[in-house]
Amino acid sequence: MATTDNHDVLALLREGRPRTKTELAQLTGQARSTIGIRLDALLERGLVTILDEAVSTGGRPSLSYAFNAKAGVVLAADLGATHAYLGVTDLAGEILAHRREELAIGDGPVAVLDRVADAWDDQLVGLGLTAADVRGAGLGLPGPVEHSTGRPVSPPIMPGWDDFDVPAYVAGRFDVPVLVDNDVNILALGEWTERYPDETDLLVVKVATGIGAGLVCAGRLSRGAQGAAGDIGHIQVAAESSRVCRCGQSGCLEAYASGRGIAQSLADLGSAAATSDDVVELVRSGDPEATRLSREAGRLIGEVLSACVAILNPGRIVVGGEMARSGETLLAGIREAIYQRAQPLATRQLSVVTMQDPERGGVRGAARMALDAILAA
Ligand SMILES: [Zn+2]
Incomplete structure (x- = not known):
């Protein structure tokens, strides 16, 4: 898997297969007690669930733990010069809602990001969710971005966006971690991790x-x-x-x-x-x-x-x-x-x-960027 950290319990469970505590200890090289502390923290945050059926490992049956992709959603946006693709995904990156909006990046950050946030609100309502379900947001912009701060750097086709604090503005509507990168990097991240x-x-x-x-x-x-x-x-x-x-x-x-x-x-x-x-x-x-x-x-x-x-x-x-x-x-x-x-x-x-799927590639990548940040060890 593209970004798996083999030392982290959550990274292993995000691959999709449920694991027992013993398996997790073997795979990470950590003590069962350390794994137990990490699992308790993840259970408390709702990110991990215990599966009903216990697996028999020869001795007493042991519980199996799985990543809970339904413990929230992330918001994703792939903004182009003249239109945007907006989406909502679960915590496994599965797209739950997706749409195209005609939207001119040249209208400036406040107008554009307000439209994006309104559309996300609308998508959440359509899914029967609220802002409280949102865990993070990822945006791709059609110009150079300083990834560590999420601020565009002298973008040639984006008047008014230079050095604008995109994460802070978006967090004013959705109080979650907001990650920003240029549109091509999110496309690369999406293609690589998904395909x-x-x-x-x-x-x-x-x-x-x-x-x-x-x-x-x-x-x-x-x-x-x-x-x-x-x-x-x-x-x-x-x-x-x-x-x-x-x-x-x-x-x-x-x-x-x-x-x-x-x-x-x-x-x-x-x-x-x-x-x-x-x-x-x-x-x-x-x-x-x-x-x-x-x-x-x-x-x-x-x-x-x-x-x-x-x-x-x-x-x-x-x-x-x-x-x-x-x-x-x-x-x-x-x-x-x-x-x-x-x-x-x-x-x-x-x-x-x-x-294969250029309309959804950017949204997948933007979601993945947000997920990797909020689910990091
Ligand atoms: Zn040129």
Whole structure:
């Protein structure tokens, strides 16, 4: 399991199998008395339950303990530039409620977070729950975030959000621990823990209005020294370029290969495309220019990823974001460039796939981030 701490009772029980006190002592290497103290504390918090049926271990029957995923819920939000996915999960990360809201991140933190909190309230009511059932909240934002404080750091498409205390504001509505990270890191966390827990080195790329990557290196999510690791959208891919990126530089990867970049290329050719969604619709309907430009965008992304492959040697690359909904075209371009550019040893076992459930991936990851924090030893 991706984030299992083998020395912690709760981490072992979160894997799903009920255990006896003897088993827990053997697995953690701790004394039965120590395990007993920990279990009592967890029973008191409702996080562990005793199963009815006692297991016979040869001598007297012993009780079996299980993680109680129903002891509360966490709130999760995956915020994008123009819309958000909001959800409520149980303590095992199972999604109980999920919805999409049209919501412009540029409206600023107070307006956006009020909308998010209202939607969460609504979802709780729908589940027959109240704020008292909430144990924690996790949010992914479409820009750089200092994970330790939950504050955005000069996010280019988020006016008014710079250094805003997101956890404190959300905790004003729900008095629980609030965890914040950038949207790509939560996507990577969700894919890794839910889909590919055995993968120690994984790259998750989000291709939407912007482009970014979340990195799992040697079995942990890698944020870098300042939380800026994986910010590949502003790597220069066109030396001679008049197209200015939203970061102010020219020739950036995302100026050409993001949904917005492809839409601009289409607009330059006289099409009415303006957003990632427009591009996805055109590609799906078989528009030849949109298809050609998506494949070309895939190649540009693949060129940058081939450099990442040389540095990180991932076992798997997962491509998500709005543009992943356009089908195989983008992925074909990405694969083409990676297998052409990267060294054979690094690509021998590498698989490049699209995300299976891009609409829910961010919510899963945001919930997981909150769960790992509130259920830590
Ligand atoms: Zn840029």
